Amino acid sequence: MADYYSQAVFQPSIPKHLITDEDRRFIEAFSITFEADGEDKFYLYADEWCCNGYLDPEEPGGEEIELTEDDLLNRFQEIVRRSNGELQWISKESAYTCSKMRPDGYGGGAIFITADDIQYCFTGQWLEQRISEAETGDIGPGTDDPPPARSIVGVVLEGGLVQSIVSNVPEQIPDMDVIILDYDVEGFEEECLLKVPQSSGEVAHAVGHIEKIAESGIDLRMVLDQMNKRGW
Known part of the structure; x- marks a missing residue:
């Protein structure tokens, strides 16, 4: 190990x-x-x-x-x-x-x-771009139009609750609202519940909130590489 x-x-x-x-x-x-x-x-x-x-x-x-x-x-x-x-x-x-x-x-x-400002740079992201340039024929870090880095989105949870949604390149993702829904509504007052129409025609109840995709402070590429190599 x-x-x-x-x-x-x-x-x-x-x-x-x-x-x-x-x-x-x-x-x-x-x-x-x-x-x-x-x-x-x-x-x-x-x-x-x-x-x-x-x-x-x-x-x-x-x-x-x-x-x-x-x-x-x-x-x-x-x-x-x-x-x-x-x-x-x-x-x-x-x-x-x-x-x-x-x-x-x-x-x-x-x-x-x-x-x-708070700026981030990771070796995994740099290597990913160099590999992409080599494989597409757009060689070298000084190219006028380097290929964009592959977008990775991470959902960060703690205790089963979504804390944030982050990406290594949030600027490449269209501006959007991400809705977080939880169908476990036990303990919530009725006025806090959302009505969620289902494909079956029924209406379920959930609690939820809206998240924006923010720039990641963690190396998502390194995390993804480990998960891929371990078959997760």
């Missing part, structure tokens, strides 16, 4: 006065280490990177709060914004490795955070 590993580093070192106690508590929930860089800065890294964090309750008896990578990136963006130009960007660079030489066990990615 193979073990998969991931590590991450963050740049640049962040001035200590820009990080509040709550910032540090939030960031450390992702097992990120704060290491002193001189007297006035922190260098951040994760020996074992995980895209989920767990925030201990502030009060005794409270519930642990689960956080996503998007929550972390938004927190870093808040720090950049609060710095009023002193800190213009924060980057996260990750490496994925494996205890066995499996083709799905290696890769990397980078995320670049500014006050106005």
Whole structure:
């Protein structure tokens, strides 16, 4: 059985006065280490990177709060914004490795955070485009009109509930509303229920909400490659 590993580093070192106690508590929930860089800065890294964090309750008896990578990136963006130009960007660079030489066990990615934007780049996406160029005859990364990357859509759930719908190339997908329906309506008031006509002519009841397809903060290509190779 193979073990998969991931590590991450963050740049640049962040001035200590820009990080509040709550910032540090939030960031450390992702097992990120704060290491002193001189007297006035922190260098951040994760020996074992995980895209989920767990925030201990502030009060005794409270519930642990689960956080996503998007929550972390938004927190870093808040720090950049609060710095009023002193800190213009924060980057996260990750490496994925494996205890066995499996083709799905290696890769990397980078995320670049500014006050106005969060950008993503992954080696899997870059290789996919290079392979597509080679197979279609449109060779080289500098071609005028490179073939578009294959669209991948991911539905992210937690506890059986849809949290988000993401894509590696949301700009290639027409703007649309995705309706999430759940026919398990036990415990819901009647005014919360939707009427859903069925092909049989009957009308069922469901609860639901609308999701937009957003840009993915995870490497969907790497996930898809692993699922294909494992026959899932």
